[in-house]
Amino acid sequence: MHVEGTILRGRQFTPVEGRVVIADGEIVAIEEVETESDDVIVPAFVNAHTHIGDSIAKEAGGGLSLDELVAPPDGLKHRLLRSASREETVEAMARSLRFMESTGTGAFLEFREGGREGVAALRDALAGRGGAESIGARDVESVILGRGGSEVLEVADGYGASGARDGDFDEARNAARKAGKPFAIHAGERDDLDVNPAIDLDPDFLVHMVHAGELHLDRIEDRNTPVVVCPRSNLVTNVGVPPIRELAERTTVALGTDNVMLNSPSMFREMEFAAKLADVPAAAVLRMATVNGAEIAGLDCGVIEEGADGKLLVLDGDSDNLAGVQDLVRAVVRRAGHGDVERVVL
Template sequence: MELTGTILQGESFEPVEGRVVVEDGEIAAIEETAVDSDDVILPAFVNAHTHIGDSIAKEAGGGLTLEELVAPPDGLKHRLLRQADREELVEGMVRSIDFMASTGTGAFVEFREGGLAGVEVIEDALAGSPLEAVVLGRETVEAMEAADGFGASGANDADFARERNATERAGKIFGIHAGEVDATDINPALDLDPDFLVHMVHAEELHLDRVADSGTPVVVCPRSNVVTDVGLPPLADLLERTTVALGTDNVMTNSPSMFREMEFAAKLFDVTAEEVLRMATINGASVGGLDCGVVETGREARLLVLDGDSDNLAGAQDLVRAVVRRAGASDVKRVVLSGKA
């Protein structure tokens, strides 16, 4: 397979005219040469934090607080998940997975509610999908053992030391929400030596220093934070100190569109388009332990092709800025996921 156009190459997304050669699901070559194509070739997105189980409850709970919406065990989300039957849950997740794939997401990191049964449900939803999913089980060690790791709700909800130790022994990923409602759970979360943190809205200087010292990556979800009215993460400060990735959080409250998340972040925070695109690609891949998120020889071929001559993108003077701040689902021409289009 050959893709031609302007390639946003490497971690700096340097625009290069040429072709990308894909063989056996891998980027075999990047050739700089004149081509007759207006396409823009970039890494497929990595959505670094999702909860797609609540696809059955889109826009439910308007006006509720974060705790009323999603706090375990009796937040609205958890009540609705318990009430839904398995077929309904699988169908809702399939539709969100298909939406992500069609809008340029090549992989995602999922915090999967429901213990072992919840992990089994998302496995059914992923059957036959080309999307790569890093599924982190919740609530039980058994869920972690059946999944790719453990996704903890927050250090104020439970101790999680047992789950953290079991996850480490299994050689799997441990992520935890921290600093979403307030700062009180950040230090206890960092004490668990997690592989990454989610949110960090209320991170203070002490926490930022600890993140820098430990090198702990952070996933931010700014649209979700606005919807739940908890504030916004100190994104520029986090970027100075650690790897920062981007996620869309609950499908209940936000579309799992990385285009929307990138535009929101780019226009709200004092950060560069290149930083935002890294958050949506290579940094998310790093959080999930994935070999994608960048157009480089030898990498897994999870690629997004945009129509650079669409009514929306034609005339763009800065392609990276246009991709981050302007592009959308209607500009998607092709999504290549490990050699499959």
């Protein structure tokens, strides 16, 4: 198959007219030829941090603090997850997956609560089983980081720890290393007290780092530790916003939408907010939403180049919203939305 239009090619998203040729799920050629298409072809997004289990509780808990909302074991989200049936949880997650796919997400990194059963429920949502049959299977790719005892690594793709203040994660980190799977952890979300203990665990990546100080920035630069930022979530929970520009000067930064309870899992919204919040170029933000997350997760997507996975987002460049733009990359990051999506190729 092939897709024609203006292609945002490579890591610099250079606009070229032509077609992307895909065979067996892989980009096999990028042909620079004249076309009559107004479409804009972008790499599908990689949402680098989600909690889609709480899709059962969208917009619950308005006005509550971060701890009241999500702190384990008895934050509002955890109580709601315990009270929901498995079928309800699976169906709610499947709906979020369908929305993510329709808004251009090709892969996501999920911090999944509930141990082995929590991982199994998400896999059922992905496969269209266990309450999600009427919604259908999803084509979006998942990297599921489980939580609980280290035995969750038998079924999960890695381990996603809540935060260094919530327990001792040495065993889980060591088990993940032994299994050859990633270990990641939240850090610096409410304050800076858990940042150094989290870095000491030598994680594959950190999430949030709202309260990263100069010492922390030096440490992550020295260790080459990537960071996933979720600025909309941080604003909603009133903990501040991450220093995106300073982090990006030191390490690889990716974007995530965090809890579905608090925010829609739309990478369009996350990009726009991050771009208008931080003093970084549009191309850097688009990398945060695509190839940076893919590289953190060890995936072969997030960029349009030969050999990469054929995961593409096709936008209508002649939509009422996008017609007449002067800078395509800036428009994709700061202006494009769900209504501009022509199709998603996964």
